[in-house]
Amino acid sequence: MTARWVFGSLQGYQPRWLRADVVAGLTVWAVMVPEALAYASIAGVPPVAGLYAAFPALVLYALAGSSRHLVVGPMSATAALSAAIVTPLAGADHDRYIALTAALALTTGLVGLLAGLIRLGFAAAFISEPVLKGFIVGLALTIIIGQVPKLFGIHKHEGNFFEQAWGVLTDLGETNWRTLLVGGISLIVVLGLRRWLPLVPGSLVAVLLGIAAVAVLQLDDHGVAIVGHIDAGLPALGLPAGVGFGDYLDLLGPAVGVVLIGFAEGLGAAKTYAAKAGYTVDPNRELLGLGAANLGSGFASGMVVNGSLSKTAVNGAAGAKTQLSGLVVAALTVVTLLFLTGLFEKLPEATLAGVVIAAVIELVDFAALRRLYRVWTERLGSIYGRAARADFLGAVAAMVGVLLFDTLPGLLIGIGISMLLLVYRASQPHVARLAGQGALWLDAEHHPDLPRRPDLLVVRVESGLFFANADYVRERIEALCTDRTRLVVLDAETSPTIDVTAAAMLEALRESLSRRGIDFRIAHSIAQFGDELDSAGAGDRLTVYPTVEAAIADLPAETTREADDE
Numbered sequence: 382m383t384a385r386w387v388f389g390s391l392q393g394y395q396p397r398w399l400r401a402d403v404v405a406g407l408t409v410w411a412v413m414v415p416e417a418l419a420y421a422s423i424a425g426v427p428p429v430a431g432l433y434a435a436f437p438a439l440v441l442y443a444l445a446g447s448s449r450h451l452v453v454g455p456m457s458a459t460a461a462l463s464a465a466i467v468t469p470l471a472g473a474d475h476d477r478y479i480a481l482t483a484a485l486a487l488t489t490g491l492v493g494l495l496a497g498l499i500r501l502g503f504a505a506a507f508i509s510e511p512v513l514k515g516f517i518v519g520l521a522l523t524i525i526i527g528q529v530p531k532l533f534g535i536h537k538h539e540g541n542f543f544e545q546a547w548g549v550l551t552d553l554g555e556t557n558w559r560t561l562l563v564g565g566i567s568l569i570v571v572l573g574l575r576r577w578l579p580l581v582p583g584s585l586v587a588v589l590l591g592i593a594a595v596a597v598l599q600l601d602d603h604g605v606a607i608v609g610h611i612d613a614g615l616p617a618l619g620l621p622a623g624v625g626f627g628d629y630l631d632l633l634g635p636a637v638g639v640v641l642i643g644f645a646e647g648l649g650a651a652k653t654y655a656a657k658a659g660y661t662v663d664p665n666r667e668l669l670g671l672g673a674a675n676l677g678s679g680f681a682s683g684m685v686v687n688g689s690l691s692k693t694a695v696n697g698a699a700g701a702k703t704q705l706s707g708l709v710v711a712a713l714t715v716v717t718l719l720f721l722t723g724l725f726e727k728l729p730e731a732t733l734a735g736v737v738i739a740a741v742i743e744l745v746d747f748a749a750l751r752r753l754y755r756v757w758t759e760r761l762g763s764i765y766g767r768a769a770r771a772d773f774l775g776a777v778a779a780m781v782g783v784l785l786f787d788t789l790p791g792l793l794i795g796i797g798i799s800m801l802l803l804v805y806r807a808s809q810p811h812v813a814r815l816a817g818q819g820a821l822w823l824d825a826e827h828h829p830d831l832p833r834r835p836d837l838l839v840v841r842v843e844s845g846l847f848f849a850n851a852d853y854v855r856e857r858i859e860a861l862c863t864d865r866t867r868l869v870v871l872d873a874e875t876s877p878t879i880d881v882t883a884a885a886m887l888e889a890l891r892e893s894l895s896r897r898g899i900d901f902r903i904a905h906s907i908a909q910f911g912d913e914l915d916s917a918g919a920g921d922r923l924t925v926y927p928t929v930e931a932a933i934a935d936l937p938a939e940t941t942r943e944a945d946d947e
Contacts, residue, residue, distance in 0.1 A: 388444055389666075391703055398702035405701035406709025411582035412695050413454055413710060414717055418588075418608070418725060419737045420455035423524060424463045424684045426482050428608050428725070428733070431455045432718055433616045434486070434683025438674035439711035442688075443704035446670025447663040448651035450701055452692040452710070453674045457741045458520050459643050459685045461527075465788035466635040470628070479682070480621035481628065486686070487620070487679030488629055488636040489643070493672025496640065502664025508645050508799045514749050515776030516642070516795040519783030521744035524737065531734035532568070534560030534604065542784040557604045564731030567591055571739035579698075584736045591732030592724065606730040611722040615715065616682040638792045639685055644671055647688020654697050691740065750776055768806070775802050810844030812857040815872060815929075822872060822929050836867040839929055843875050846883035854883075855890050866899050870932045874905035888922055904929045 417431030424430070435454045442453040463485055471478035496504065519542075526545045530537040534557030538548025567587040574583030594600060601607045644667065651662045671687060678686050696706055753773035760766030775798045783791030816825035816833045823831060824841075838861055842854055858869065871887070879887075891901040902924045926932035 389447060391705060394703060401700040401702050402705040403709055405696050405699035405706040408699040409452055409692055409696050410710045410713040411585040412692055415584040415588040415736050416740055417455050419733045420457055420460040421684060422733055423457055423460040423737060424482055426479050426684055429611045430684050432714055433681045434678040434686050436711040436714040437677030437681045438686040439707045441673040441677040442670040443707050445673040447666035448655060449703050450654040450693055450697050451647060451651045451688045452696050452707060453688050454686050455684055456687050456689050457524055458517060459639055459687050461520055461524050461788050462639050463685050470631060477623060480624050482684050483621040483679045483682050484624045484628060485632050485636060486675045486684055488632040489639045489685050490672045490676030490679055492636045492640045493668050493675060497665050497668030497672055500665045502668055508641060509802055511753060511772035511776040512779045512795050512799045513645055514746060515779035516783060516791060517744050518746060519780035519791055520788060521741040523783055524741050528734040528737045531730045532564035541787055559600055559603055560605050560731045563591060563594060563605060563729050564735045567732040567735030568739055571736060587732055587736060588728060591729045592727045595727040595729055608726060608728045611726050613722045615718055618680050643687030644668060647671060650688050650690040650693045654693055771802055771805060808849040809853050810842055810850055812854060813841045814861055815839040815841055820930055835865045838862055838866050839870045839872060841872040841875050845878035846876050847880040848882035851883040851886035855886050862899060868900045869894055870929055871903045872905050872929055873903055891923060902926060902932045904932045
């Protein structure tokens with residue numbers, strides 16, 4: 382890490398930004414404290430672990446990350462992943478559960494740092510946006526159904542989404558009406574303030590109202606569960622006790638999944654606000670920032686953290702200019718740990734559940750799935766329709782995978798689907814039929830006004846040519862030929878690469894078309910394409926021209942006359 386990367390967003394700091402950064406920090410703190418407590422409960426650890434995780438994560442991300450606006454801290458998606466990973470390893474031992482949660486943060490930090498150092502920032506592209514969307518929708522629904530028992534004051538059943546939902550339905554008769562009233566009002570307060578007074582920190586207002594209600598009405602004596610004792614002070618720094626080398630090895634594979642999800646979500650938020658402010662983010666530095674933040678959280682007895690889109694939005698809307706706003710949040714979090722923890726001991730569990738549900742309900746983005754489905758059905762048969770179909774089915778499969786098989790298997794299903802979609806799209810590239818004349822040749826589907834010749838087929842493959850798509854490309858070109866076709870020209874300008882299998886395919890295509898009385902030529906062969914043809918021994922048997930115009934100009938005279946007559 383070079384010196385210019387350290388606290389990079391603070392370099393060239395201007396004093397006139399100070400007020401905006403401090404105000405933004407105060408605003409984010411008001412949102413982060415109650416949400417950190419709530420997300421810790423999702424992860425299955427004491428609420429204070431959310432605060433333990435927040436302050437080192439904010440400082441270390443500001444140290445290593447590249448975004449001026451991204452807010453890093455506990456998040457619902459990675460908290461749920463953490464719980465799914467740690468639960469089978471910890472069993473019924475709660476102390477071991479807490480230690481393994483911190484160990485997972487350490488392992489995630491090491492994976493993130495290593496990935497950043499070897500420049501694996503491109504890896505986020507391997508989880509497609511629709512699949513990630515489906516995974517997040519399934520995860521949000523799973524989180525919501527897991528919080529509903531706290532909202533109603535009933536027993537929580539284990540299992541997948543549907544088993545938990547059935548458990549809620551069967552236990553509704555045991556609802557504690559006071560708990561439901563507290564939780565319901567808390568949920569309404571958060572959602573209402575978000576809708577009509579978005580500058581007011583609804584989560585903090587709901588938390589303070591819940592604490593006040595318990596203190597005044599003694600609700601904890603009437604069956605309303607509260608958070609209970611929270612240790613004041615800063616956490617002891619160090620490795621989690623009782624976690625051996627074998628445990629870290631068990632956590633290594635799942636930690637890669639946590640990094641993928643956390644990195645993809647955080648990078649999306651960072652890029653969104655970088656574009657608005659007119660600067661760029663470095664994916665590799667984002668990995669380093671994510672890794673450093675998780676290492677700090679793990680050493681401070683915290684939990685996994687990642688970039689938060691919602692809190693980044695709050696930060697940006699409040700006028701933040703640099704990561705100084707994050708450092709302000711970190712300082713205020715330390716003050717909270719030292720002096721304000723007693724305030725949150727009377728916090729109702731139902732209020733925390735309301736805050737969690739309000740935070741994740743906006744992630745249930747069925748509208749995005751409907752858009753993909755609409756494009757699929759409205760553009761049937763087109764390249765866009767086929768892509769939307771694959772995206773929609775991938776998103777639904779990832780969502781259902783989480784709902785049926787729980788979070789971690791759902792993550793693996795989502796990653797597997799992303800890889801399958803990548804292979805599917807690479808194996809079936811768009812083969813465009815071109816129309817035009819002279820030097821202008823464009824996709825005929827989008828430019829029906831351009832002239833066409835019935836004896837000529839000019840095609841363009843919008844992909845490199847390699848073993849996975851060679852047969853598909855050949856079949857598509859042969860299918861586009863008619864009884865009147867006399868010449869096929871492959872415009873290779875959009876095919877920057879070709880391998881030996883595809884070169885052999887082009888030679889076989891030339892022979893196949895020749896038997897039908899059709900000549901085959903290549904135009905716009907760029908350097909690597911032509912070099913690979915020569916290396917495969919096909920260069921001397923395939924006719925290559927510098928342009929489509931040149932390939933057509935070399936047509937036999939009788940073919941040209943036939944085209945003109947028609």
